[in-house]
Amino acid sequence: MSRDMERLRAAQTLAEQGMAHHRQGDTIAAERLYREALALDPEAPDALHGLGVLALERGLPAQAIALIGRASGLRPDHALFTLNLGHALLARGHFEEARAAMRAATLQDPGDPRAHAALAGVLEQLGRLDEALTAARTALDRVIDSSAIPGTQALAGRAASALGRWPDAVSALSRAVAENPADAASWHGLAVAHAALGRSDEAERCFREVAALLPDDPAAIANLGGRLWENNKLDEALAALRRADALGPPTAETASNLGLVLLALGHLDEAERRLAEAARLAPDRAGILVNHGTALLELNRFDDAERCFAEVEHRHAGTLDAERARFNRATLLLGTGRFAEGWAGFEARHAVLGRSPSALPSWDGGPLDPSVPLLIEAEQGLGDVIQFLRYVPEAMRRASIVLRLPDPLHRLARDSLPSECRVIGPADPEPGGAVRAALLSLPLLLGIPEPFFPGAYLQAEPGRTTGLIGLCWSGSPAYRFDRRRSLPLAQLAPLAAADRHFVALQPDRLDETPPEGMALSRSALRDLADTAALIATCSLVVTVDTAVAHLAGALDRPTLLxxxxxxxxxxxxxxxxxxxxxxxxxxxxxxDQDEPGSPERVWIAVIERAAAMLDG
Incomplete structure (x- = not known):
């Protein structure tokens, strides 16, 4: 064997020993052996590559590019050399060159998942998300245990999320957090993906994981608070958002969410201040300005609220937020007696509520041929439906009516409306050849802007009037502002008296018992016809703002709201x-409550006035 061959073999042996030390983490010994190998053979590719990888690990990408580039030139088909050259180029900020090198590595060794995972990473940074997701999936297909290429599941989840492929994102990110439960970023991404799919409870669970991992991070706590608000867990949301607010500098998102929670809990003054703060921090966020206007409206600051809504309508015309502002301004107009203008703006509710457009043509309010049915569709809550049913007889003067109503109203409507009015359910097919109208659009379509009462327009089964007082103290807790309109049964204790007997006009709440001294009976109520029949036997109804108030009013029964x-x-x-x-x-x-404030305090005077009226 020639002396040159011996020297080359000795250099290779030293390089291999250096590689072994390198794998074991002994970088000092590895570097010494690599350099000894290069002293014997300046073109020893493994030694050049090893020194280049050491340079990359030490944050010297330019040196790494030079060394690994020489090694790759000596072995142009060596996939690992090409791959690490790509890593060095990426570290230097040469994204496109890094992508080309990593792509070459996948072609040189298609079975190596590391090359596909690295390619996915650089494609993500280049914004080529479809390709990044494909490369990440290829990498994951090449290994039995995806933890062998850490971060790839998370990368696949990020790419899928950015592309709006939420089921794919949930799948990848669920695996990412299973592999690395301390990966707060993947927990956050998983929360966002679940939220996008409407899985609110799962989103909350993931945001809780993020907050547990980052207990002093204001963004993590604020995100949890925002999700708790969305899930109507108001007390927890308030605590989380106050903590987020205390942990870091103010942000528009935290101030806005905090304002909304305070609004729902009845702390209107502080809610308005927080929403005003959010609007100052993000003056171009139309949604925040609409929310601020809503708080001003709740405080009866009508001029200020109208300015807010008008500003959004003007500055953000054509957006959903502008339609929200138009709708909210319409409720302000209706509430302040400007009915004609209010009903026109009230039509913005269709865009705000995201109603799917019907294939049926819309009615313009004019007379229809009797052969053309008019389908009038209920919308919003039961109270809204009851209020606007008064317009149906007038519509019947102009058209043959088919009325689509929620199931709880069917029996009552059939008993109350003229027999020519056909009542159908939400799932029933549309009548052939019909035109349509929304029930709450009838004041506009019929040209009847002012409030009117046609006399009792709903009919209950005849029953004997008793001395009972109908009582409704709470609505559905699913309603975002239910905490402001509803109250605990115990708070109605001032209404109790020895000679008074109450009957519940709401579904049974087994968790509540009447206050001491209150005689309260309960009845099984199948639908609103049953409720109407019970109201008809009462000498008086006392209720909060729920469908019961509308029902009692439509029956023309004495009522305290x-x-x-x-x-x-x-x-x-x-x-x-x-x-x-x-x-x-x-x-x-x-x-009315006389002032804004916590419900526990501001209901007291209202209940005392109601009690005085009962005594009188």
């Missing part, structure tokens, strides 16, 4: 007479 401060447009002062009776339902007298 316990109303939150601000509250719904139809109960505001411009919708009442001088004695506080509703223009929509003259038998309903509205008792």
């Amino acid at each position: 316990l109303n939150r401060f601000g509250g719904d447009w139809r109960w505001r002062r411009a919708n009442r007479d001088a004695e506080g009776r509703s223009l929509w339902y003259p038998s309903v007298r509205v008792l």
